[in-house]
Amino acid sequence: MFKKIFSQKDSDFNYLLLSIVLLVFSAPSHATQSQTLDRNQWLKARFGAQHEALIPVVAVADMLFSCQQQKQINENQTIKMLITQMDKNTLAEKLMTCLAGESPKSDTALNYGLKGCFHEQLANLPAEEKQQKMRLVTQSINELSRSERKKSFTQCVTDQAINYLQ
Template structure:
């Protein structure tokens, strides 16, 4: 019964709070080792949870803005430099990044469909960057088709999920 409750809790948190799901699973996973190592494991998991949860939450908005600007700049070419997502996330000042996004979006608001679409395309571009160029381009075409078929709420949920996963890879 206790395991079923844990599984139910994990499923609920993964669905309702995906940004916290990554550390919840690791914090609730126990090895079949000795009691001392279980205690050490729990303490280690708690320290990881405390350390990375805050950093992860702080990184998510930076990654979201970087995704939006990256894709917006690729399409609208408002900046002469084609920045990499890694540079935008890890090195560019967050205020400069926000200004560049605002300039690129122009009349479009940060919460507009255009901005959301740019964010999704940027996030998926990063997720597919490890693939060969031809395969990545083919999958990006499928992403564009899928994005155009989704409702605003579905795109928003997909963007949140994508950015949450993506930001884990940029944790230092």
């Protein structure tokens, strides 16, 4: 049924699937969305330079967190700790070590980043619900093209960085 409706391209379907997952995770009311957008625009205008400088730090922290989690490197650090307490050069060095020779621009690093970003977005959910939604995220990541994953990661990190400015 879905394939008939979205028969243009598999990528359109996959992009829609991730969009639906995102909407399910963050489904505030229309009024709340409008207020959030206004606040985010104000934050960007007021803290634009800080926001732009924070985006790569947040992206690296997401990648490092998920990489360490996947490789079961027991650092006991949260993404927030990585962003707020670790020097950005140390953060980058730790990511390079964890990636073990892979580029931070690789598909593996991108997937780590997406998982890390969603991990933080879902942090306030009960453990069982969080695990269920992370399985959906992983499934969506596996079905999306690289360009769609990059768009999703960019949006997620941008939103995440805004939260650290608040």
